[in-house]
Amino acid sequence: MSPAVEWKQASIAVGRDEAVHCSGPWTLQHLPDLERVLATVSWPRLRGLIFDAGHITAMDTGGAVVLHRTVAQLRRQGREVSVEGLRAEFAELLRVVSANWDRVEAAPATKPNWVEQLSRWIVERARHAVAALGFIGESTVGVWQALKRPSLIRWRALLRSLELDGFNALPITGLLAFLIGVVISYQAAEQLRKFGTNIFVVDLVGISLLREISPLIVAILIAGRSGSTYAAQIGTMKVTEELDAVQTLGLSPTQLLVLPRVLALMLALPLLMVFADGLGVFGGMLVASNQLNVSFTEFVSRFEEAVAMRHFLIGIGKAPFFAIIIVLVGCYQGFQIRGGVDDVGRHTTTSVVQSIFLVIVFDALCSIVLRWWDL
Amino acid sequence: MPAITQTEAPVIEVSHVSTRFGEAVVHEDVSFTIHRGEVFAIAGGNGCGKSTLMREIVGLQAPTSGSTRLFGMDSRSLHDGQPQEIHRRFGVMFQQGALFSSLTLAENVAAPLKEHTKLGLDLIHDIVALKIVSVGLPADSAGKYPNELSGGMRRRAALARAIVMDPELLFLDEPTAGLDPIIAAGFDELVLQLRALLGLTVVMVTHDLDSLWRISDRVAVLGNGAILGIGTMQELSRSNDPVIREYFHGPRGRAVREQAVKRETHLEG
Structure with a gap:
């Protein structure tokens, strides 16, 4: 093999003279091969080793790291190693690498053990719980102050929020409620026909929709639609220091951002629910007349006697609480965002998951409590 | 491997570049070589x-008209989603750092090495640790995420990532x-x-x-x-x-x- 061919590969080998011959381009590209060769080298049993590095044709930081590591390892085994013949510019690189390497090694290894990790986790959880409580308190105070002095309310922001979170959500909530009414009615039709009790489709559709399903559907939809927006908007404002700017102007972010949204959604959510109730029942009505021969007039007259007012009121009555949950969770997650933009995505997702979860938990609690009271 | 011309051709050629954003003229017939x-x-x-x-x-x-060449290659054909030989040869440090926010500092710096070389993880770790200290960052900052770093540190981390391949x-x-x-x-x-x-x-x-x-x-x-x-x-x-x-x-x-x-x-x- 001619030397010219040999030097296209980075290589390291122990010669007959027991010197270590390094050659070729010691650059990133060739290092994987070099590492493979290096693993098979059997070092001579000498106390003093000489690295003949004169044939190294190119060297970058990676190559210098490999050379430095190899030499350092041999020195740790108690040998004396000298590197000879290295070109001046490569020698300088090697010098800089070993100087920096000392700083790498000087840094203490910091790998926390499991006790520390667990404690950190617990402290972090506790911090979140306290922060959430603090946020709820702050918002309550904000609402209280605004009720005492309605001039504190930002009416423009409130109206804007009413439009974005309420009015613009009308088509999607309406469509969804209509479809759900259709589905319930269809499912009921199968069963009711068997017993010839077709007319009870009214009870089923009316009570389940008004009392449980349409409030839940609307709340879940708004949590996904608006809750995520709150978190993302406030988070982005936090990242871009807009919130800090707001505070240095002497304004309160709670009053500016949270309060109008809470009030707007407390107003919008019940209205959306009424709208959803109407369209849902209408969907049920269509299927009833089509599948069960219950005409519109029969449906409506049965509706009046079968579906008590309280079902409607219970459904609507949950709305303000759902609204508070959705806005507070969304805004809280927004305020929790620190620094990075990827945090915005994470907290937005969390806000949706948490608010849907809390809405359903609250709804379940309501069901239980109302059962006790025989409502 | 494509032959890399060893002649002293300019590294960068900018010829007759004009750039317009709508009505606004940013460059008009700019040329130079580096x-x-x-x-x-x-x-x-x-x-x-x-x-x-x-x-x-x-x-x-892309400029509105004119062309830019990097190592003799038209800049416009540079990014088709495939890592190419040419991407090993230059590093870019962006103004805001542009560190990948879901990766730690060490993972950020290691990213080019992992994409472009077949080095062992052990060696990658060593090279990365070395680059981190060589840009003046403390060695124990390697495990931190970009949003835990100060602006100056982020800038240096970005430099470490740009030079980790020893680009030309x-x-x-x-x-x-x-x-x-x-x-x-x-x-x-x-x-x-x-x-x-x-x-x-x-x-x-x-x-x-x-x-x-x-x-x-x-x-x-x-x-x-x-x-x-x-x-x-x-x-x-x-x-x-x-x-x-x-x-x-x-x-x-x-x-x-x-x-x-x-x-x-x-x-x-």
Whole structure:
């Protein structure tokens, strides 16, 4: 093999003279091969080793790291190693690498053990719980102050929020409620026909929709639609220091951002629910007349006697609480965002998951409590 | 492997580049070449299209007309989603750092090595640790995420990532903007050291007059959509162009220039 061919590969080998011959381009590209060769080298049993590095044709930081590591390892085994013949510019690189390497090694290894990790986790959880409580308190105070002095309310922001979170959500909530009414009615039709009790489709559709399903559907939809927006908007404002700017102007972010949204959604959510109730029942009505021969007039007259007012009121009555949950969770997650933009995505997702979860938990609690009271 | 021409062709060729955003003209017929081993600075006031020009050279944006070539290759054909040989040869440090926010500092710096080489993880770890300390970051910051780092640290981490492959060519977009003078000076030193060790070619977008005097070999001053002047700082400081005079002889420029001249006479004497 001619030397010219040999030097296209980075290589390291122990010669007959027991010197270590390094050659070729010691650059990133060739290092994987070099590492493979290096693993098979059997070092001579000498106390003093000489690295003949004169044939190294190119060297970058990676190559210098490999050379430095190899030499350092041999020195740790108690040998004396000298590197000879290295070109001046490569020698300088090697010098800089070993100087920096000392700083790498000087840094203490910091790998926390499991006790520390667990404690950190617990402290972090506790911090979140306290922060959430603090946020709820702050918002309550904000609402209280605004009720005492309605001039504190930002009416423009409130109206804007009413439009974005309420009015613009009308088509999607309406469509969804209509479809759900259709589905319930269809499912009921199968069963009711068997017993010839077709007319009870009214009870089923009316009570389940008004009392449980349409409030839940609307709340879940708004949590996904608006809750995520709150978190993302406030988070982005936090990242871009807009919130800090707001505070240095002497304004309160709670009053500016949270309060109008809470009030707007407390107003919008019940209205959306009424709208959803109407369209849902209408969907049920269509299927009833089509599948069960219950005409519109029969449906409506049965509706009046079968579906008590309280079902409607219970459904609507949950709305303000759902609204508070959705806005507070969304805004809280927004305020929790620190620094990075990827945090915005994470907290937005969390806000949706948490608010849907809390809405359903609250709804379940309501069901239980109302059962006790025989409502 | 494609043959890399060893002739001293220019590293970067910008020829007759014009850029327009709608009605606004950013560049009009801009041409220059950058040679191997140079520290080349692109200077000019805010909004004169310095960064746009750099984005065009690295192929992130296409000029309205004209062409830019990087290592003899048309910049526009650079990014088709495939890592190519040419991507190993240059590193870019973006103005805001552009660190991947879901990765730790060490993972950020390691990313180019993992994509472009088949090195063992052990060696990658060592090279990354070395690069992190060599840009002046503490070794124990390796496990931190970008949002846990200060602005200056993020900038240096971005530099570590840009140089981890030991590229031949390094692009720096406003490397010292927003850094304190000590760190900024350290940054300049670092660039000079890298050039000495690795024979880097550096293309730097900056309006830091200190940096311009300390490390640039040649400077192109952009203004009014054209190159107002190109040459060493000494040459430019003697220019008669009103914008360049304003730029270098304004109150800030004068102080820096006096210092730079003092430094040189001090060295000579």
